[in-house]
Amino acid sequence: MGFVGAGRTALVLAHAMDDAGYTVKAVASRSIESAKMLAAGISRCEAYSHVEKVVDDCDVVFVTVPDDAIRMVADSLPWREGQAAVHCSGALPIEVLDTPRRMGAQIGGLHPFQTFPIGQDANHWLPGSSFATEASGKLGDWLEEMVRRIGCQSVSIAPENRSLYHLTAVLSCGFVTTLLDVSCELWEGMGFSRDEALQALLPLVQGTLNSIRAKGTWQAATGPVMRADIGTLQKHLVSLAEHAPDVLPLYREAGRRMVRMAHRNQVVTQEAAERMELLLT
Numbered sequence: 378m379g380f381v382g383a384g385r386t387a388l389v390l391a392h393a394m395d396d397a398g399y400t401v402k403a404v405a406s407r408s409i410e411s412a413k414m415l416a417a418g419i420s421r422c423e424a425y426s427h428v429e430k431v432v433d434d435c436d437v438v439f440v441t442v443p444d445d446a447i448r449m450v451a452d453s454l455p456w457r458e459g460q461a462a463v464h465c466s467g468a469l470p471i472e473v474l475d476t477p478r479r480m481g482a483q484i485g486g487l488h489p490f491q492t493f494p495i496g497q498d499a500n501h502w503l504p505g506s507s508f509a510t511e512a513s514g515k516l517g518d519w520l521e522e523m524v525r526r527i528g529c530q531s532v533s534i535a536p537e538n539r540s541l542y543h544l545t546a547v548l549s550c551g552f553v554t555t556l557l558d559v560s561c562e563l564w565e566g567m568g569f570s571r572d573e574a575l576q577a578l579l580p581l582v583q584g585t586l587n588s589i590r591a592k593g594t595w596q597a598a599t600g601p602v603m604r605a606d607i608g609t610l611q612k613h614l615v616s617l618a619e620h621a622p623d624v625l626p627l628y629r630e631a632g633r634r635m636v637r638m639a640h641r642n643q644v645v646t647q648e649a650a651e652r653m654e655l656l657l658t
């Protein structure tokens with residue numbers, strides 16, 4: 378197999394596949410430096426300066442370039458019968474690989490439901506991750522088997538739910554980091570550094586994740602909404618109005634969602650839920 382685009386996703390996947398016994402034979406990227414860096418960590422992997430060489434050499438080619446470049450890059454390559462072209466985007470349908478399909482290749486999508494941030498070794502948090510796989514026939518089976526062999530699991534998402542599926546990654550990853558960023562800013566406002574803020578916040582986040590893993594979302598939720606502590610909620614709103622009014626809409630919106638979750642699961646009464654909703658509106 379080979380990779381066109383030697384960025385963060387390619388790096389993690391190539392290592393995982395190599396570790397699982399697959400032959401990662403070739404890689405090329407926009408720059409030869411990126412390709413060489415990826416190839417350096419993998420035995421017998423060739424870094425090419427021309428992306429076409431990867432398609433010449435490999436049966437399965439992962440097009441791991443940014444979403445906006447996938448179609449253009451795939452359209453420019455010399456695909457052949459019996460080959461497979463796979464992209465790793467969670468947002469795009471496999472139809473962006475129409476050109477390889479017309480040229481005889483099978484096409485597929487393999488989206489790791491995981492985050493690969495810049496400059497971090499994400500390999501060790503890959504095991505256990507889910508991958509949305511989409512492909513027809515033998516390629517679909519092959520991708521599912523590969524996901525199993527790298528210690529992960531596949532999920533099948535209906536095409537009409539692709540966008541919903543993808544935005545849950547934004548809610549669970551991007552928005553969690555955004556909420557923590559807001560918390561850090563508020564700690565800075567109290568005179569602490571970001572490092573000090575994170576030192577205090579991260580064990581709380583970790584405890585929350587542990588609890589969610591053990592009990593599920595609403596059972597893991599704590600705080601004034603779950604206790605129907607309306608006086609405390611009022612104090613929070615006053616503090617935000619004074620120190621960070623721009624955070625008020627976020628707090629109110631998240632608070633109302635939490636009230637509904639608490640009420641739906643009979644943690645708070647109808648009357649308490651109504652009072653909290655009113656306060657947070």
Ligand SMILES: NC(=O)c1ccc[n+]([C@@H]2O[C@H](COP(=O)([O-])OP(=O)(O)OC[C@H]3O[C@@H](n4cnc5c(N)ncnc54)[C@H](OP(=O)(O)O)[C@@H]3O)[C@@H](O)[C@H]2O)c1
Pocket residue numbers: 381382383384385386387405406407408409411412428441442443444446450464465466467468488489490491492493494
């Ligand atoms: N990062 C994540 O957390 C994550 C998670 C799940 C799925 N994905 C998906 O994985 C895919 C790749 O994303 P990424 O985050 O790995 O991106 P990335 O780190 O920015 O890497 C993209 C790579 O593509 C190369 N590239 C860009 N334009 C190219 C072109 N025209 N021809 C050849 N190579 C080109 C870049 O080259 P140079 O380095 O050589 O300049 C870079 O190495 C995307 O479809 C994305 O949606 C990403």
